[in-house]
Amino acid sequence: MPYEPTIRTYTSHQHGSGVSVDGILLDRTMEDYLQRHMHIPRGDIASRYMPQQYVLGFEPPYDDSSAVPVEDRPATKLPFMRVNNSQHDVDGFETYEQHGENPWRHKGHNVTIIDPTRLDPADQKTDQFAWTTSLAFPEPSIVDEICLVLETGPAGRVPYENLFLYGVPAGPLTSPATQITFAAPIGVTDWVSDIVIQMQVDSDLGRNNAELSDLEVNLFDWRADGRRFSDVTVTTDTTLPSMPNGWVGGPGPNESLLIKLSRLNVPLPAGARVRFSLIIPWYDTSVYEVSHSWNDRPWARQIYSLSLTTLELLR
Secondary structure: OOOOHHHHHHOOOOOOOOOOOOHHHHHHHHHHHHHHHHOOOHHHHOOOEEEEEEEEEEOOOOOOOOOOOHHHOOOOOOOOEEOEOOHHHOOOOOOHHHHOOOOEOOOOOOOOOOOOOOOOHHHOOOEEEEEEEEEEEOOOEEEEEEEEEEEOEOOOOOOEOOOOEEOOOOOOOEOOHHHHOOOOOOOOOEEOOOOEEEEEEOEOOEOOOHHHOEEEEEEOOOOHHHOEEOOOOOOOOOOOOOOOOOOOOOOOOOOEEEEEEOOOOEEEOOOEEEEEEEEEEEOOOOOEOOOOOOOOOHHHOOEEEEEEEEEEEOO
């Protein structure tokens, strides 16, 4: 019978070409083959990886717009936090200089016109806010894919009406697009390009020291028009399963964004702690025209869904 390397891998019996077919030998070979597959030894699977998915999500709480002043409204920006730590965030008599570790939580998130250093927080009306999730991996793993959905909808229990567009500037207002993306002509809108997606791996030399973290994934300066999905021909929800915000009381297009980063192939050592962050801008609405995008509460303008695909060792 012809030489078959696959069979030789699982048996001690020798087969070769140009010899007679021995039925007893073939039978013993198949028995060895079956025994091997019915009792797979650890050495066969120790180096094999299988996909594992982690799914995260956040739906901003209802904001009672009838409550005045704004601070009496129940909505909150948490889990979004400023990218820069400051003494002005500390309550009580403790000082940031005494107990703070990291002035910055992230790296490489500059969007040109926003300065989040807050040298004078009393006048700070532009900033960046980050939603960060930390995951620990006890075994060596590989990050294969990051998929983020920013879901919007004009109706449902809570309207999330982010169209991810810079509105047409009027009066004293200007468009952030003229300074972040290609300059838009007067009277023309432009797509937002100020969303940042990051993945950082903490250093074993100092897990709480953000300066030592490795920035493995950093997606920035991209335009929303290449990442959106919508259905403008119907007035009912055609997605399966139906989106939580729904289209009840439509009509109106769903201008959600789908950001999918595939085949990342980022290896993680055993015991790695990884931080996944979504960073969005906060603009001074008295200066910038952002009524079709971030408005005054950018964290409450869409629903967030994040899925992470890793390749992990078989156990």
